[in-house]
Amino acid sequence: MASLSSLCSSSPSLKPKPAASLPKTVLNPPFPGKPTSLSFPIRSSKPLDVAAHSVAREIAADSSKSGGNSVPGKPKKGLEKDPQALWRRYVDWLYQHKDLGLYLDVSRIGFTDEFFREMEPRFQQSFDAMEGLEKGAIANPDEGRMVGHYWLRNSELTPTPFLKTQIESTLDCICTFADEIVSGKIKPPASEAGRFTQIMAVGIGGSALGPQFVAEALAPDNPPLKIRFIDNTDPAGIDHQVAQLGSELASTLVIVTSKSGGTPETRNGLLEVQKAFREAGLDFAKQGVAITQENSLLDNTARIEGWLARFPMFDWVGGRTSVMSAVGLLPAALQGIDIREMLTGAALMDEATRSRDLRNNPAALLALCWYWASDGVGSKDMVVLPYKDSLLLFSRYLQQLVMESIGKEFDLDGNRVNQGLTVYGNKGSTDQHAYIQQLREGVHNFFVTFIEVLRDRPPGHDWELEPGVTCGDYLFGMLQGTRSALYANDRESVSVTVQEVTPRSVGALIALYERAVGLYASLVNINAYHQPGVEAGKKAAGEVLALQKRVLAVLNEASCKDPVEPLTLEEVADRCHAPEDIEMIYKIIAHMAANDRALIADGHCGSPRSIKVYLGECNVDALY
Numbered sequence: 001m002a003s004l005s006s007l008c009s010s011s012p013s014l015k016p017k018p019a020a021s022l023p024k025t026v027l028n029p030p031f032p033g034k035p036t037s038l039s040f041p042i043r044s045s046k047p048l049d050v051a052a053h054s055v056a057r058e059i060a061a062d063s064s065k066s067g068g069n070s071v072p073g074k075p076k077k078g079l080e081k082d083p084q085a086l087w088r089r090y091v092d093w094l095y096q097h098k099d100l101g102l103y104l105d106v107s108r109i110g111f112t113d114e115f116f117r118e119m120e121p122r123f124q125q126s127f128d129a130m131e132g133l134e135k136g137a138i139a140n141p142d143e144g145r146m147v148g149h150y151w152l153r154n155s156e157l158t159p160t161p162f163l164k165t166q167i168e169s170t171l172d173c174i175c176t177f178a179d180e181i182v183s184g185k186i187k188p189p190a191s192e193a194g195r196f197t198q199i200m201a202v203g204i205g206g207s208a209l210g211p212q213f214v215a216e217a218l219a220p221d222n223p224p225l226k227i228r229f230i231d232n233t234d235p236a237g238i239d240h241q242v243a244q245l246g247s248e249l250a251s252t253l254v255i256v257t258s259k260s261g262g263t264p265e266t267r268n269g270l271l272e273v274q275k276a277f278r279e280a281g282l283d284f285a286k287q288g289v290a291i292t293q294e295n296s297l298l299d300n301t302a303r304i305e306g307w308l309a310r311f312p313m314f315d316w317v318g319g320r321t322s323v324m325s326a327v328g329l330l331p332a333a334l335q336g337i338d339i340r341e342m343l344t345g346a347a348l349m350d351e352a353t354r355s356r357d358l359r360n361n362p363a364a365l366l367a368l369c370w371y372w373a374s375d376g377v378g379s380k381d382m383v384v385l386p387y388k389d390s391l392l393l394f395s396r397y398l399q400q401l402v403m404e405s406i407g408k409e410f411d412l413d414g415n416r417v418n419q420g421l422t423v424y425g426n427k428g429s430t431d432q433h434a435y436i437q438q439l440r441e442g443v444h445n446f447f448v449t450f451i452e453v454l455r456d457r458p459p460g461h462d463w464e465l466e467p468g469v470t471c472g473d474y475l476f477g478m479l480q481g482t483r484s485a486l487y488a489n490d491r492e493s494v495s496v497t498v499q500e501v502t503p504r505s506v507g508a509l510i511a512l513y514e515r516a517v518g519l520y521a522s523l524v525n526i527n528a529y530h531q532p533g534v535e536a537g538k539k540a541a542g543e544v545l546a547l548q549k550r551v552l553a554v555l556n557e558a559s560c561k562d563p564v565e566p567l568t569l570e571e572v573a574d575r576c577h578a579p580e581d582i583e584m585i586y587k588i589i590a591h592m593a594a595n596d597r598a599l600i601a602d603g604h605c606g607s608p609r610s611i612k613v614y615l616g617e618c619n620v621d622a623l624y
């Protein structure tokens, strides 16, 4: 097995191809025109009359959530409803990336010219910070780390030649390994299939969400290797994934991903899968791949056990921005997804979002909209609605990217700010039949991001299911109808439009939001690249498991007596020297009793004080 450093050899540099050599994109697409002339019938008790709904909007700048922050130039007035004025606003503000065929429409966010003017200089500061970050500044001061995910798609930007080589050689390595797996040059040792047919990806958080999103968005109908995920420590969930593989376990490549290499859920997933391999008489090491930081626990395990391959995660790439590293690229390549196209899409978007011209920088425009809509304090939630099934997981992916980055207690100056921007959503039109009712008429605590995909299905497959109307026309109508209906009720929205869901457009979308998050974080003066709050939950979980061990020791001691001494919860808590943890002790006992743990609890579950508990057998060895 190759080591992390020797696994990869040098490769050509990764740069966005010059526009002239890029495959042709549709530069002149049938982009929707008139913004609010709604001809599509949607189910509504009243006809839509955009102009009639000029209900004055209460600006939330004075809301309790704003913590006293004022939003520059934010007036207390309703949204523009005059169709001609709206059309002008639409045209004036429409952003288009020609090469990517990507549009951003911010016209349905009601920011004013005055707000824009006041924010402009603040954006220049954010651009400065972003420039410093791309040059290798310690942009994550708490962890003393550089933030280099932009380098992954343009290695020329790295601050040192060593990092450039690391990126290029790893990419080369990913492509070679994927080719050898897909072609059958590297074979599973004990499979009749003669080649790997399945991937079991074990990981959580940033080590799962990116690969899941990319798989759902881009994997072909019949990929060379099908992928499934273990992204939790739920035993039943793991059993389900393993059971679904059946005899194909023998031809499954197991990719274990963890930047830190020590995340408990991922470790447990690995141990469970390894057990399944043992029980099937298979040699896990011959089918195991690790993606992790050099010398992490996972890396050392993989090296010592002689796994099939190891790929590096870099210290300077955060989990939630790691989808363009081996974390996302290896599984994508194994599924037959063109990863260089993903990188090209991201690189093109990176170029565009480096622009210091706010109007011409789509990520800055997004950040501006977020700031306006949520008063720069997260007073409104961001509902992400892609009208395309394959983008279902985009909002889930964005949940981590945005909320783990923006949701912070303190700002960079140490002030308590409790920042955040809540993200949720699934897909349209499906969600129209679930919660859009509340969005249109209920509590006004959100703004929407519509993701529109112009191409309905591959050419040559479309048909009219009623005269002049295709299935995709309905989807289009649902999106436009919802956008109009929400706006008519003063609900703001952003629309991002791409031509098709391709590796390039997915790469571009990811890069767009990565940059928007970085710029927004800078505007609100927080560190987007750490996650101190996550530690609290992990620490508390560790304490629960430590308490469980003490409970077991106390029960074992009482159960080894002759006669056995059943204990009340109070007695268990006292003997654990943890009377303050009695509720948790009750929960621990209830959980163990429900799971065949040789633990007998007499009494009424509904009345914890009546419970007396003991172990069905005494473990003498554990007494000493």
Ligand SMILES: O=P(O)(O)OC[C@H]1O[C@H](O)[C@H](O)[C@@H](O)[C@@H]1O
Pocket: 204, 205, 206, 207, 257, 258, 259, 260, 261, 262, 263, 266, 319, 320, 404, 531, 534
């Ligand atoms: O990749 P790992 O080190 O296993 O980390 C997985 C996840 O762990 C934590 O929950 C972090 O908050 C996430 O940002 C990270 O993606």
